[in-house]
Amino acid sequence: MACMNVSTTSVKNSSDKWIIVEKIIGFILLAWSVFVLYSVFSTIAGAYSSGYIKTGKTSFGSMAAGHHLIILVSILCLFGSCMLLYKDKTGWLLCVATSFFYGINLFISSRSKAIDDSLPFAKYYKSYGASALLFLIIFVLLLLNPIRKKYQPTLQTWIIIAALIAVMILDKILFNQ
Numbered sequence: 001m002a003c004m005n006v007s008t009t010s011v012k013n014s015s016d017k018w019i020i021v022e023k024i025i026g027f028i029l030l031a032w033s034v035f036v037l038y039s040v041f042s043t044i045a046g047a048y049s050s051g052y053i054k055t056g057k058t059s060f061g062s063m064a065a066g067h068h069l070i071i072l073v074s075i076l077c078l079f080g081s082c083m084l085l086y087k088d089k090t091g092w093l094l095c096v097a098t099s100f101f102y103g104i105n106l107f108i109s110s111r112s113k114a115i116d117d118s119l120p121f122a123k124y125y126k127s128y129g130a131s132a133l134l135f136l137i138i139f140v141l142l143l144l145n146p147i148r149k150k151y152q153p154t155l156q157t158w159i160i161i162a163a164l165i166a167v168m169i170l171d172k173i174l175f176n177q
Helices: 002-049 060-066 067-084 089-114 127-141 145-151 155-175
Strands: none
Touching: 002 060, 002 067, 002 089, 002 127, 002 145, 060 067, 067 089, 067 155, 089 127, 089 145, 089 155, 127 145
């Protein structure tokens, strides 16, 4: 009987640790998606307030089209992280897909922009690599057995995750954002 109590307690403590990890991941992804959405919309608002849009060189539509992927991924991440905080399987699915995309996207950006010394903030882009690593770690953590076992993904879930990632990466390649 004493052996069962020790075993049950260690499983409960292990489960509590993964719940905390899951909450931290949820808050990180929530904060990041809010930050990205704020950045994109402040860029668009800055273009409008500066009069750049009024010159006819660009429009809201072209700016939205140029940022469509990051806006959509951030909205998916925003909803996914909120749902993950409430232990929803769809939230887990969205967080897996968006964390992988953020990691890959930041890695590609860090590699391509850091080598271009003509950019004014070329050294800044090198820090994208650390951010990419963080999101890839989040991706791996979400796929570890304790969290994966909690959400019990089916074949359909894996197909949806793969399709979301494929569509995001294909969009990135085709529209070269």
